[in-house]
Amino acid sequence: MPTSGTAFDLAAYTRDAAGSHRDAIGDVRGLGPDDLDLVGMLRDLEGGTMAYLRRVLVTPTHKDARVTAFLVTWSFERFWIADALGAVLGAGGREPDTPGAESVVGASDPRRGHRRARRGPVPRALGAFFAGPPLVAAHVASLAVDDAVLCAALAALAERVAVPDAADLFARLARVHERQGRFLVEEASARLAASEAARRLARRELRDEAYPLGLADRTAAERARFACLAFGAAPGSSALVAALAPVGALPGLDDGGIDALRERVLGGREPMAFDIDRYAASSVRLDWDDLDLDHFRAHPLPPGTLRTLRYMADVEYHTVCYTRDLLTTPSHREPEVGAFMTMWNREEFWHGEALAAVLGVHGITVDYDALKASRLKLGWRDRLDPVKQSVAGALVGADFIAVHMSWGAANEWSAITAYQRMAELEDDPVLAELLGRIARQEARHVAFYTSQARTRLAASRRAQVVTRFALQRFWAPVGSSIQPREEVRHVMAQLMSGEAGRRAARKVDDSIAALPGMDGLTIVQDALNGLGAA
Template identity: 40%
Template sequence: MSATGPFDVAAYVRAPLGPMRETLQGVGAALPADLADALRYVQRRAQGTGSWLSHVLVTATHKDARITAFLSTWAYEAHWFGDALSAIAGAGPLPAIRRGIAARVRDRFGPLREAVVSNLHGRALTAVHMTERLVDGWIVDAMLERAQQLAPSGVAADLARIREGIARQGRFFAESATDALGRSRAARVLARRRLAKRTWPIGADREPAAATARALDALFGPDRSWASAIDHRIDALPGLAGLHLVRRTVRRPGRPAFRIPLRGASRVTAPLPDGKDAR
């Protein structure tokens, strides 16, 4: 598939990146405890796509055969990326996850609520889904890039392969998000609102905020330039300038970037009736 032409979904589906364990170079390499923990954090994000997909598949996004074909292979690859990270980082303690009644209710009825929201917004939600996965991919890639710099050579080579796969996926999300946002003012308004309410990276709200804080601190310490760089990339997407999603995440790791509807969104067009936004 060409990096300059339209993304070739058929070629992507025919040649997915699958199991990697037998070809990994860094298995068994000694890693600092905090780096191994950060890689396990990314692994949980990679293998935790099921909840996100359960929300997407009840919306108009699922009616797009091209996107559905891509997402099926994307989820397959994400699982094996996570499996490779698990092999590299080794077993470790899982964070103590305590989900209250409200969180369990959201988990159970989230897809139903998303189906209702989909009836209100239709294909505008597709722009949200593609954009949030694009942004999430940028964040995860930044984490792996920094881990690659800190890791022994064998592990660094393995992480480079995973990053190549994430970059390939990102080309589809970038193409789809840019097109969907550019065609619809309603999609731009909805994307601003829902992306600002998300916890980044996707799935971080399913474990303690301290786990996200530890992973970011282990990889980046006080450095914030990586967050600014991603925010600049978000600014370049149609209608999404000024959200500062990643810088807000760095200030409040494991928490939504912004809870109050954005003034910038209301200036683009009249607010849409999505008071029951789902995660």
């Protein structure tokens, strides 16, 4: 197969392979349980290269010296990625050599997994005999999807975790995958462009396979658990779409585009694996007793940042009033929604308490009297809100729950992004740790809202239409209904303006647009434009 036109330097890649990452591992303690679960899954997937080679080396792929040169180096790099992730597990109190207690990747049992996993080397070798050399292109294209998925999962972890050394390590590992992906995409592109048989085999491979490849011998529920942890929150959703874009553009594979590949990644189903019982059992108030808030007496935060933190505190405390409105809608009849709102309400209250503690060190008092006074100032508009919600819920019916879930997802995605941006802008270690703890709880809120929204939107075209209309016409940055416009403008300008801020806003919009029927929505960027936050 002529591939001399490729820009990828395979000789340099095999010579300069990335080995052990142990020297780059700093203090990676402090990851939450869900993040550690995902790290455990990724560790097992990265270390599963022998199972993959067992599948492909009984086919014509083993005769292609260029591809096997890559695979030798690829398996070496994946071994050391798995080693680094094992070290992270060890630092988090998990056994580094075996899956974590909640890991979905345990002892293999192909009988209960995806049908592709039940095909051993003999059936594969016989099938390859008839397929011939074009099968190599299908294998390379399939591995390109697998690489994109794992790269996206690591990149999303790097963006959302609040442990700086862990974030740096995950970003480093994602870069290893990015280099592997360049070879795979270029190689697949050349081979697919040259052969219709190769394109046909590749389409079949991507249609029938379960991704990531190492999860093929797991149940659908276990694969959904991985998808929920890796791609259920904002960074994961946008990272997945971005990582799959080059693969979706391969010759002959663009009939379904990124959406079709996304279905392959999710095993043909949406990541509806949010465990409400597990969430409720593990819900705790935010703890910051171990943080030295007196640090701020020597290193006070600037006035503009305190102004934003006060806004955030008011919004977190106001959650109970948002709950008031939602209890007048059909959402209150849903047991899972009720259980979630009970825990969510309490967790958000403690987010407000934590931010109030920081403000208190700076001489800014946020107590119950102050909160009551601010709520009384809202006047008749606030008193009408539950009436409006009740009427809307009565008119729309059960589909209104999809609006509630999608609206909540947009708000929580925005909240995580706001906390992450504040930590980046201030670069204060104590503030960053506190905001990171808040963001980790917010990530679980996103997972619930997103999983609920996807299912309800996918099940009803009417729900899609109503939700799209509501978001497009009425959504505004969280806090807009309780804060003066100049305060909203200040917060959005501080956190979402400039190149980095606008990039963060686009990621939130990308996550919202990935919901069924919401493609093309840019509600966050539209709100910023309306506020003049450039």
